[in-house]
Amino acid sequence: MKCTECSFEAPVEKFRYLYNARIDASISLRQCPQCQAWLATDELAGEATQKVGPGEAPWGKSAGIEGLAEDAAS
Amino acid sequence: MEFEPEKALGVINDIQRMCVNDGPGFRTTVFLKGCLLDCKWCHNPEGKRRYPEIIPYVTNCTFCGDCLLACPTGALSLVEGLGPRIDRALCTDCMQCAGACEHDGLVRWGRIMSAAAVMEEVESDKAFYRNSGGGLTVSGGEPMAQPDFVLALFMLAKSDPDQTNRIHTVLDTCGHAAWANYERVLPYTDMVLLDLKVMDSAAHKGYTGRENDLILSNAKKIAQAGVPIRLRVPIIMGVNDNQANFKATGEFAASLGSVVTGLDLLPYHPWAGGKYKAFGMDYDFPAGEGYDDSQLEEVIDLLLDFVEEVTIGG
Amino acid sequence: MGRRDQWKQVQSGIYDPSLKARTVEERETVPDIACGLCKNFAENAYASDGRGLCRVLKIGSDISASPVVYVLEGEVGYPAYFTTNAASCTHFERMDFIDTDGSEVADPNYRRVQRQMENKFK
């Protein structure tokens, strides 16, 4: 997996796992060990999708990046 | 052959518990598949056909190609930028592609259930109906596209010998179905939610594919049968949101008499476009931004001359 | 060693550092190579007073002895403190980064929010 910010490349588990977007979605938050950016990560594809800045969040229900994972059943 | 309601089969799109806008109290709303009208603004295109079907969810497609391998008739193709396309002439609705897709790019709509199975789920919320005056609502699509099934559900809802244990029933209908079918269902129906879309018959035909004569005559007959009616008026910009139509709606409502308990305005909202896009369908109904509740105050005032209660959203 | 004695040994390993009456100077001294900077140091999940366990060395080890004692098998990790001098430990691996944001939530393996650690990272 490659950091979208500093292009650091390493196996996905080298990126510090933070927490999930939703337990039933494959989007999670990981942190780049080099530049420490929070990354929205597609766990199925093993790819960093985008950076998550302060005040933002990696999934549909939260502020910042709407639409990466579906909202809970409403 | 005797009608055995438990065994009746229906095509169900969804069962939603704890609905509060489909009649009094907490309700379990059973959405049946299939519709008898073809409204241009329809928000639920997945409810139109009466049989289980595959609908592509193109925004989920990752172009992995698993569905192509699964399709036995070659009805599927992947179109760049669009996602899966189904050649309806070749598709046999075998559902194998939906099973093969891991990304929800092809979704199965509609499942066949027995009335007994549906009622099992409906009955699990009995405690809520009792405290809130709620019960079962059948909706659609158009439930009267499956009249035997509606009859079966309602008969089962009313089958308990103990009157206090029976379930309140609401039929949410567009009114466009053979009177004979209504006649069979009404004895088991506690309330009808009836849509009045456009009062002018020609315009009605233009927007929904059918004239409204049958709807209006059914409405009168339901009223004569003494079943309480709640009228539902979708408000669509440029279609029925004019003074004349509201007035005609009010007058018609008044003509039905005291069975009409009220009228709910359902302002059109523009969100359905996204759904059409996801389904890879065209949605060419340009009806603007939708309404703010405050814009409807005058309409409510006007309608209150004809009916006891007018709400927004029901 | 009996069960009680074994656990007494662990207990004293965990307690000793905090029981020593220490001066400001002793408290403020963080060695350049300290357990708190090491990947293999896991902060205690109960108290954030700087104590922790090593994830490689086991109880019975002693990195302040000469020569250093390494025990790699056992049921409990080697108790250490974030200011324990790890200069002579061959298992020391410097963390790529240490999370000092105390407003987020305990992560024994990554977070060291002690005031004394600040100047080691800033």
Add this chain to the structure above:
Amino acid sequence: MAAQPAKDTSTQELEQKQEWWWIAEKKRSKRLDYLRKAVWKKGALGGNYAPGIKVDLEIPQLFTNMWNFWRYDPPMLRRAKSMAHVLENMPIFITDHAQLVGYMGTLPHTLAWRVDGATMVNEELYNEPGVMPEPEQASLKRVADLNAYWAGNTAVDKLARVLDPEDAVKFLSGAIGWGAPTSAYGYSGKDYEFMFAQRHGFEDILDLIDQSIEKAEDLTMGNPGPEILPVYDRIQNWDAMKIMLNAAIAYARRYARLARILAEHYETDPKRKEELLRLAQTCENVPAKAPSTFQESLQYDHFVQILARLEAHEGAWPARPDYYHWPMYEKDVIKEKNITREEALDLVGEFMIRAYEVGGFGPRWAREGLQGITGTWVWTLGGVNKDGSDACNDLTLAFLQAARLVRVANPTFGFRWHPKVRDEVMREVFECIRHGLGYPSIRNDPLLIQNAMHWHGHPLEEARTWVHQACMSPCPTTKHGVQPMRMASATANCAKMVEYALHNGYDHVVQMQMGPKTGDARKFKTFDELFAAWTTQMKWLINTLVRTVNLGRYKDPEFYGRPFLSAISERAVESGLDVVSPVGDRGNCWVTGFTWVENADSLAAVKKLVFDEKRYTMDDLLNALENNWNGYEQMRRDFVNDAPKWGNDDDFVDGIMVRCLQEVAKHSREIKCPSGNSWPLLPENVSGNIHYSSIVGALPNGRRLGDALYDGGISPGPGLDKKGPSAVLKSCGKIDHVGDGRAFLLNQRLSPSQLAGEKGYQLWKAYIRTWADLGLDHVQFNMVSDETLRAAQKDPEKYQEVIVRVAGYSAHFVDISRKTQDNIIQRTVQGI
């Protein structure tokens, strides 16, 4: 600085936008507005204290000086003399416009520090960035000296030396539970019956004690014999209680003197001058005498709470203000009309603000587990009188109305619902929920009274006096029912039960063999083998915690002790024993079950996918878990989506939940507290589900190490309740809320738009009636929309006042960590 709304924004518009905090600001009196804004927020932001909040070093210093001086006295006397010294010498202050006084620090922005509780907490304080008063170097020196004095001599150190070393190490690993097993960090029920219902001022209690001493002296001055030997100790205890009561009266009179000085020499506003003189009169009267006005009643209560908190770090605030302050409210507001209802409402609002202000330095686990607050001040409202009649009154309404005006996150309310509650009261309860406060939580009164009788043998009349001992657990306020010492230490991190069952008792996070070796799970052939391992781990985990707490309770009079609390408890005043002694206490213990629901979802997933359907082997599962699901994403999704989840009215998993609870309940009756009573389970979480997120390893419900655990005690996993609120209640209704445990926390998020207006209220009421019909004991609501929460994440400055329900408490949304915020947003909004 909080942002302001546009000046011309009408209340109606604000209501539509659900910006209730601006409405509160418009509606409350100028005094309340000032008092509310003058408070320094003591709750931690995530795990950090807000800038400007400093630890109070004066009180620990005063205390330590005297503690050292009186070192030859027995524990209770030594503590009493040291505390009296603190009360005589600590600086005090009166906030402008305030009508109630008393704070547990020397300045409004200070956190109290309990220096004699635990060395490790003292060390945390030394290491904590930002909380040292300026000049920092001098403060560090003071703290280092204090820490050096106390190192090894605090209550927890003393206990740790007595505990079995294995239990001590495993408890202090932080993996299986939290809390500190000493009354230094516990929380105490107050004997309100003794003080308020029986109308005893401190002078009255002093008379009672003198009578007891006289009787005891008849023994000590009479014929010698073994029976009189314990009496000598008791007389010393009574002496200690007297010292505390006299010191407390003098402490209150220091406020009276200060108020009088301010009024006579400095205050120029005649109205405020009058208020200060009334305040002076109030502090002269209470706590010396039983209260005779509404203001005195509140002031008496507040003094008691502050004094108890100066004596120990109390993590909760059991209270029932509408019940115990009603007689004076009725006299002043309704019968004699000495004050108007508006004036009373100001007092009630300020009473809440004074409690909101209170804060003590907590260790990191406490800050993370109680984010945004400094303790669970859950006040009890409503309920029934001792004869079973409806206890709701006009003061109940006043509290519910004042809550919407002051909008504090702490205290919150728990409302004792019963079928006789009037519609008028229900409407006020609903308004609080609709305004997004997250409280009151709704408690099923008849059921919980039955539960208190079932588990702890409280007689009916006493059970009916119950208050929330902390977030959730009912406890009477009577002589033998009141619980003077509840330690959070029997708080189990329950997810470890299933984790250890799968890993042969080894904890891969804290690197230790924790639980018993129940066998290599890879070799389990049936679900029953796994379940048996789970049961063994469950018993081991609960036993370890309960042994620790029992010993802490037993040794507390020696290791810590509570002279002030004893002095206000009928049991101690009568017996001469320290009230924390188990003697005469009926016993009202419970095991708080954090991270409980993961057990049911995890066991169900293994049963379905491994043992029933055989889609995966135990090998596959253990490999995936050991890799924290890294590289097993598709399989992880199967364990989430293809296995039934709690909260969907699905008997497969619901049956496992009930089976687990019954297994615990059986064990609860086998283990006993020092008074001989049982230890039922009480599943709830505060924000422990976040604290434990990096301490609980990967689980078969699809959770990875790092993910937040489920938020409630029996709430479904966030977003996993796919069938709506009725299915959630139906699942929960399968639990026997009397016999299967002590109480069960259920969080629900409701859609604000659907519950608008009269129809919304009627639907909510029907929902509550059904909730009661299904036999649930608790439910609480978040009714803040996703939109508002998202906006608050993006623009926290503008949404400082948004309050959310976290678990057994509420907090300002901006004060909780990002992970907790996200966890709350993930909870399904239930469309009722």
